[in-house]
Amino acid sequence: MFKRMEEIMIEIPDVEKPDANAAAAVQELLGGKFGEMSTLNNYLFQSFNFRSKEKLRPFYDLVMSITAEELGHVELVSHAIGKIYQGGTKPGDPDKTPLESIKDARFSYPFLAGGQGAMPFDSMGNPWTGANVFNSGNLVEDLLHNFFLEVGARTHKMKVYELTDHPAARAVVGFLLVRGGVHVVAYAKALEVATGVNVTKLIPIPSLDNRKFNEARKYEEKGVHTKLYTWSDNDFGTIDQIWKGTHPEDGSPLEVIAGVPKGVPIPEAPAVDEEFAPGISAEDFKAIAKRLKQAGNISE
Numbered sequence: 001m002f003k004r005m006e007e008i009m010i011e012i013p014d015v016e017k018p019d020a021n022a023a024a025a026v027q028e029l030l031g032g033k034f035g036e037m038s039t040l041n042n043y044l045f046q047s048f049n050f051r052s053k054e055k056l057r058p059f060y061d062l063v064m065s066i067t068a069e070e071l072g073h074v075e076l077v078s079h080a081i082g083k084i085y086q087g088g089t090k091p092g093d094p095d096k097t098p099l100e101s102i103k104d105a106r107f108s109y110p111f112l113a114g115g116q117g118a119m120p121f122d123s124m125g126n127p128w129t130g131a132n133v134f135n136s137g138n139l140v141e142d143l144l145h146n147f148f149l150e151v152g153a154r155t156h157k158m159k160v161y162e163l164t165d166h167p168a169a170r171a172v173v174g175f176l177l178v179r180g181g182v183h184v185v186a187y188a189k190a191l192e193v194a195t196g197v198n199v200t201k202l203i204p205i206p207s208l209d210n211r212k213f214n215e216a217r218k219y220e221e222k223g224v225h226t227k228l229y230t231w232s233d234n235d236f237g238t239i240d241q242i243w244k245g246t247h248p249e250d251g252s253p254l255e256v257i258a259g260v261p262k263g264v265p266i267p268e269a270p271a272v273d274e275e276f277a278p279g280i281s282a283e284d285f286k287a288i289a290k291r292l293k294q295a296g297n298i299s300e
Helices: 020-031 036-048 057-085 109-113 139-163 167-195 214-221 237-241 282-295
Strands: 227-229 255-257
Touching: 020 036, 020 057, 020 139, 020 167, 036 057, 036 139, 057 139, 057 167, 057 227, 057 237, 139 167, 167 214, 167 227, 237 255
Parallel strands: 227 255
Antiparallel strands: none
16 A cells, blocks of 8 residues: 655755746656656566565565655656746737747647646657566566666666756756665665675766766765665565665665655645636635535535
8 A cells, every 4th residue: 555645755946947848858757768657667566466575575675665765756757847837838818829839849748638737758748658567577587677777767867967957857857866876776786685796886877976966966965875765654674684785886874764755845836727727717716615615514
């Protein structure tokens, strides 16, 4: 089961700089082959189908805990995309084409069918597909695939960071570079436990340190790259049999933290009247409030 909170993992800056093409680039980190929807669903189905979990409990616990964090990553990227779109169009007379400002956006579908929000597509508008999910049932093969998947995701994050200087995009990508790096190291260490091969010697891939990116460096300096959360109040505690020792890049001690990291409130998404979203007028709101009061037997 999953427990949900009305929080996201970090604060996304409010910036008066709408950029539809930057949002499209960030879509790759959501619905691309190496995006957060792929990492989430790979680990989700591996956790559902994990065999001999009692004999292999630390590996099962690792996949379970990382799955939960990936849900938070999907959520965070989605809110970032909405923030990047924000303010790109203005309400107005429909005959005056209030959506004209984005007619040349290379990915227009979110304006036509998504209310200017995130959608399960990549940067070119291709829908995310379950064909991106790999679950062989073989522990070492799945761990090796997960290591490769996280390395691919890291590469794409770096490229999106270099593609746009939008503050909301870079804030989120920088954080995800650090947290995705945790997952790279975690799967490398899991492979070492399972096979005896020191996969951490391959890290970092690509051979560029996270500290080269301003928006990632601040998290590394706080030690965010050394912490792995259980994402549960009571379960998945055996991941400390894998996540232990020191970080292969800077030698910092690794730490397992029971529970979840402290988040921030989910930002309020304003109405976009030119998209008819949410399509509730002041009169509608008053009528809804009246019906809610009546349903709850609340008097004026």
